[in-house]
Amino acid sequence: MFGKKTITSLVTAPITQNIALIRISGSQTYSIVGKIFDRSLPDYPQKKPQLIFGKIINSQKEIIDEVLLLCFYQPRSFTGEDVVEISCHGNLFIVNQILQLILENGAELAEKGEFTKQAFFNGKLNLVQAQAVNDLIRAPSLPAAQLALHNLSPETQKELEVVENELLDIIATIKVNIDYPEYDGVEYLTGKTALSRLNKLLEKLLIIKKESKKARVYQEGLRVAIVGQPNVGKSTLLNALLQEDKAIVSPLAGTTRDIVEARYNLNGIPLTLLDTAGIHEDENIFQKIKNKNHLVIINKIDQENKLQLPNDICSAENSCFSHKKILKISAKNQQLAELEAKINELFASDLINNISPYPYLSQETYLDALCGDLEVSYKLVQELSGKEYNEDLLDIIFSKFCLGK
Numbered sequence: 004m005f006g007k008k009t010i011t012s013l014v015t016a017p018i019t020q021n022i023a024l025i026r027i028s029g030s031q032t033y034s035i036v037g038k039i040f041d042r043s044l045p046d047y048p049q050k051k052p053q054l055i056f057g058k059i060i061n062s063q064k065e066i067i068d069e070v071l072l073l074c075f076y077q078p079r080s081f082t083g084e085d086v087v088e089i090s091c092h093g094n095l096f097i098v099n100q101i102l103q104l105i106l107e108n109g110a111e112l113a114e115k116g117e118f119t120k121q122a123f124f125n126g127k128l129n130l131v132q133a134q135a136v137n138d139l140i141r142a143p144s145l146p147a148a149q150l151a152l153h154n155l156s157p158e159t160q161k162e163l164e165v166v167e168n169e170l171l172d173i174i175a176t177i178k179v180n181i182d183y184p185e186y187d188g189v190e191y192l193t194g195k196t197a198l199s200r201l202n203k204l205l206e207k208l209l210i211i212k213k214e215s216k217k218a219r220v221y222q223e224g225l226r227v228a229i230v231g232q233p234n235v236g237k238s239t240l241l242n243a244l245l246q247e248d249k250a251i252v253s254p255l256a257g258t259t260r261d262i263v264e265a266r267y268n269l270n271g272i273p274l275t276l277l278d279t280a281g282i283h284e285d286e287n288i289f290q291k292i293k294n295k296n297h298l299v300i301i302n303k304i305d306q307e308n309k310l311q312l313p314n315d316i317c318s319a320e321n322s323c324f325s326h327k328k329i330l331k332i333s334a335k336n337q338q339l340a341e342l343e344a345k346i347n348e349l350f351a352s353d354l355i356n357n358i359s360p361y362p363y364l365s366q367e368t369y370l371d372a373l374c375g376d377l378e379v380s381y382k383l384v385q386e387l388s389g390k391e392y393n394e395d396l397l398d399i400i401f402s403k404f405c406l407g408k
């Protein structure tokens with residue numbers, strides 16, 4: 004059963020470093036630490052966390068290392084259980100000996116994300132916050148880290164609770180209206196009034212959805228392919244953006260054969276840029292990108308008089324391209340500020356602000372049918388806040404964590 008065992012793990016990376024941190028969590032924490040520490044611990048429990056200097060010793064009283072113990076007492080700890088964090092010297096032989104001692108005295112090695120899982124089961128974190136912990140650790144940029152921190156905050160938690168409580172209130176009101184129509188003490192609810200309340204709720208959910216979409220973009224980034232005819236300067240553009248000679252550039256058409264992939268940080272959004280081999284048929288490209296977020300770049304503008312643009316781009320009636328998505332540049336001269344701004348606007352802001360059309364509730368509805376739907380919605384919102392969950396979902400979320408978290 005969860006919560007019964009005491010778990011331990013190296014929290015810091017398994018490499019040689021100045022200091023390593025080993026965490027123990029569970030009901031046996033203090034009895035284990037008592038057996039491997041050379042000094043007696045403060046009376047159990049303490050109201051505040053305790054910092055204690057001393058030595059880790061084995062059963063023969065041999066000194067393994069000088070360490071600092073940071074002692075937390077349940078429920079005031081990350082996991083909600085008794086937790087001791089041992090700061091020892093970051094030599095892996097020492098780390099392994101200490102871990103071995105802890106295991107011999109009754110702890111088990113923690114699985115990936117198990118400390119956070121414990122925190123979740125003990126009501127210290129909901130699923131959104133648990134996910135945010137992982138996002139924060141892995142955030143590829145400062146804005147991504149800030150978004151993850153935002154998701155960890157009590158304010159975000161409150162937003163979810165408002166939705167949850169309002170849904171519950173609507174469900175309860177509908178039920179009373181249906182079951183006790185003669186009862187005067189409760190608000191009279193029609194399909195119309197219920198829907199107007201639900202639309203307000205939907206607006207809130209859309210904002211939450213938008214925020215989480217934004218967080219995902221910053222967390223996972225976007226894949227952006229540079230496609231076009233041979234020799235138009237795709238590789239030159241990649242290199243200019245990266246400020247590095249990553250892809251081979253030559254005056255001969257057909258230089259790039261395999262896709263060249265590169266990471267590029269666009270104001271905190273991690274882009275994966277893909278330089279591709281030239282494609283001859285423009286029309287195919289245009290058809291393929293039509294429904295994707297795209298930008299049409301006309302390169303070699305320094306030689307504008309020599310440019311022969313395909314009709315598709317020039318024809319005003321072409322529905323594929325709105326004028327705002329066409330940009331003229333010279334990759335060779337590295338005039339890219341406008342391009343970067345455009346990429347930001349189109350791929351980041353657009354994607355973040357552009358929420359797929361949501362089916363707003365507007366038609367006449369029967370209260371009893373609506374009530375069934377709302378109960379399903381309520382369960383889903385509860386899943387989001389971690390009050391309802393299924394094991395598969397938990398496994399998926401926590402398996403993405405690193406060891407020691």
Ligand SMILES: Nc1nc2c(ncn2[C@@H]2O[C@H](COP(=O)(O)OP(=O)(O)OP(=O)(O)O)[C@@H](O)[C@H]2O)c(=O)[nH]1
Binds near residue numbers: 239281
């Ligand atoms: N004048 C001028 N020449 C450019 C510009 N950008 C690229 N070139 C030149 O165009 C030629 C082709 O550039 P590449 O970047 O290799 O073109 P590509 O689209 O990757 O070509 P493929 O890989 O063969 O499809 C090279 O000689 C570049 O120096 C530009 O903005 N102005």
Ligand SMILES: [Mg+2]
Binds near residue numbers: 259278
């Ligand atoms: Mg190329």
